[in-house]
Amino acid sequence: MNISQKKITFAVAAIGIAGLAHAQSSVTLYGKIDAGLTFVNNEGGGKNFFFDNSVLYGNRWGLKGTEDLGGGTSTIFDLESGFNLGTGILKQGGAEFGREAWVGLQGDFGKVTLGKQNDFTNDYVESFNVSSWGSGYAIHQGDFDRMNGDMLTNSIKFRSNNYSGFDFGGMWSFGNQAGAFHNDAAWSAGGEYANGPVKMGLAYTYLADPTIDPYAAIGVHSFFGQTVATVANNTATDLNSNFKLNSLGTLAIGGSYAIGKLSLIGNFTDTTLKLGSESSVMHVYEGGATYQFNAATLGVVGYQHTDFQGNHWNQGSAGLQYALSKRTSVYVSADYLKASAGVDPTIGYSFAPSLSGSQIDGRVGMFTSF
Secondary structure, eight states: OOHHHHHHHHHHHHHHHHHHHHHHEEEEEEEEEEEEEEEEEEETTEEEEEEEESSSSOOEEEEEEEEEEETTEEEEEEEEEEBOTTTOOBSGGGOTTOSEEEEEEEETTEEEEEEEEEOHHHHHTGGGOHHHHHTSSOOSGGGTTOTTTOEEEEEEEEEOOOBTTEEEEEEEEOOOOTTOTTTTOEEEEEEEEEETTEEEEEEEEEEESOEEOHHHHHOBSEETTEEOEEEETTEEEESOSOEEOSEEEEEEEEEEEEETTEEEEEEEEEEEEEETTEEEEEEEEEEEEEEEOSSSEEEEEEEEEEEETTEEEEEEEEEEEEESSSSEEEEEEEEEEEEOTTBOOOGGGOSOOOSSSEEEEEEEEEEEEO
16 A cells, blocks of 8 residues: 555545544534513502513523533533514623523533523423413512522533433532631422322522512512611602622422323422521412413413412413414413502513502513424
């Protein structure tokens, strides 16, 4: 074999190796776009009819990929950006990959990832928040129990493989403060089980030093005995939009049972908020159902009841989705929220609180995936 033949043989082999490496690795571009029109009967004292997006599904585009390292182990990553369709600007505070940003390894040991990623309340229980399937607005009050698909930053996360329908996991989010390891830290753990028509999930998530906006989140005027909002002349004034707690810990449990085209869904959350030596507990009870009328049409109804610091919220939701294709659907939805006296209700932390004691929304929208 002369030098030219050797060069040709080497080139062919190199092309073959490159092709093999390409076959063992992949990068996928994906996304989802949601937009529509929303009506609210009372938002800050007046009616509102407006364009809104990222409602039933958060608008996003992302890149995810995998590389086969051999021996059953792979490198995996996901970079996901959220955006406002109406303005084109980034969401999540303008972060380039504000929805997810992580890299890790996956194999026979399970999956270990590092970065900004979903907590286990999202992974194991969020799908049982039936009201959010109906409208997207109807998350639990203030999202104190993190049932809206929340992330933990600077985190390391382990999730097991599936063992006869059961998997589990845990994660730690670093506060990244020198000399104060626990400041602004968080952790989450949980598990789920699925077998035939039955699916169940359990999770606990703990946050140190969280900051919330009590009035904007749940419409209360008093929070831990402190006045946080006043209303005069049909105008509300938020007095403390950066209320800092010592900690917040939430236990969530949910389940579903499928009976043909009908799926029954329910969940319960117990969230403890601590401020100094005081603590208060929010309880949320939710139940509902989805019904697949045919291959294209899905109906959803849900009801949730919330108790917190002597106040009560009752909320009903309904929605209907119609698939135009495998990727694109249109939908209609509505929510009704009634709060106890002295509370200005806000559906799912989505609108300015109502000044009438109740709030109603209606929406017509569409979403498509790629």
